[in-house]
Amino acid sequence: MSASAASALDFSGPERPGAAGWRRRTLLDLAVGYGLILIVIWTPAPLRTVLYFVTLGWIGYATWISFSGWDAMGVRVAGFFRSMWVVGIALCLAAGAVIFALREQTLHGPHSALRLMQGFWGYTIWSFFQQFLLNDFVMRRLLKLTNDRRVAVMGAAGLFALAHLPNPVLTVMTLVWGVAACAIFLRYRNLFTLGMAHAILGICVAVTLPASVQHNMRVGLGYLRYRPHVRRHLNQMDHRVSTVVWVMAEAPTRRS
Incomplete structure (x- = not known):
């Protein structure tokens, strides 16, 4: 890595301690932060809410003491x-998936762009925060600890995917996206x-x-605790597709 690239990705702050102390501090920030994230994911409510704010506090504190500029x-x-x-x-990719879902009758959710924005604005904010966790909190620390871009990218993507277990769809997708996002961040840093x-x-x-x-x-x-919404069936139609599509298809034969 060039000196300019290393400087741009540095997060050690203006008062960097000795090498051994700095490494211990970096590893501690990463281990505690990631451990708290996993605990939150696997803790039931209402304790989960308390731990959520504890985790935010730790991540905010670790980011503050290692802050080296918004650009980095x-x-x-x-x-x-x-x-x-x-x-x-x-x-x-999203357009292709929507077309495929329309053909397979699995498309569901808001029926207008406005309703889509209203329904998913919270997830949009969460997406940006996840990218901060992946690229800034995890990958940049792994990069400083290992000084190897490939190890940092694969390690960050692996940790990102593990946090999405046991959901098989999200685990696979976040592993692929994690590798791509980390590589892109190292290239454009945005x-x-x-x-x-x-x-x-x-x-x-x-x-x-x-x-x-x-x-x-x-x-x-x-x-693991997810339970689908149960709806009464008024005919013998096999409910294989989304609820919205099924209700629309059954409407002509539904009794009042």
């Missing part, structure tokens, strides 16, 4: 337009386009795959 974190204009192709590819692409792909999965397959995008304990 990818919160910048530079690289935005050069990396917009990532958003374009995400849109193309969180905005990655957050946009993440939101597009995530919403696409939510509205094109049946809830019985992706369990409403839940992971951890939420995935």
Whole structure:
């Protein structure tokens, strides 16, 4: 890695301690932060809410003491337009998935762009936060610990995917996306386009795959405890597709 690239990705802060102390601190920040994330994912409510804010506090504190500038974190204009192709590819993949879902009658969710934005604005914000966790909190620390881009990229993507267990759909998708997103971040160092692409792909999965397959995008304990909504059937039609499509298809024969 060149000196300029190392400087751009540095997060050690203005008062960097000795090498041994710095490595221990970096490893501690990463291990505690990731461990808390896993605990939150696998903890039932209401304790989960308390642990959620504890985790946010730790991540915020670790980010603050290691803060080395917004530019290094990818919160910048530079690289935005050069990396917009990532958003374009995400849109193309989403369009293809929607067309396929229409043909297979699995498309469900809001029926207008406005309702889509209203229903998924929270997920959009969450997508940007996930990209911060993946690229800034995890990958940049692994990069400083290992000084190897490939190890940092694969390690961050692997940890990202493990946090989505036991959901098989999200685990596979986040592994692939994690590798791509980390590599793109190292090239353009911009969180905005990655957050946009993440939101597009995530919403696409939510509205094109049946809830019985992706369990409403839940992971951890939420995935295991997921129970589909049970609806009464008024005929013998096999309920293999999404509820919205099934109700529309059954409407002409439904009794009042």
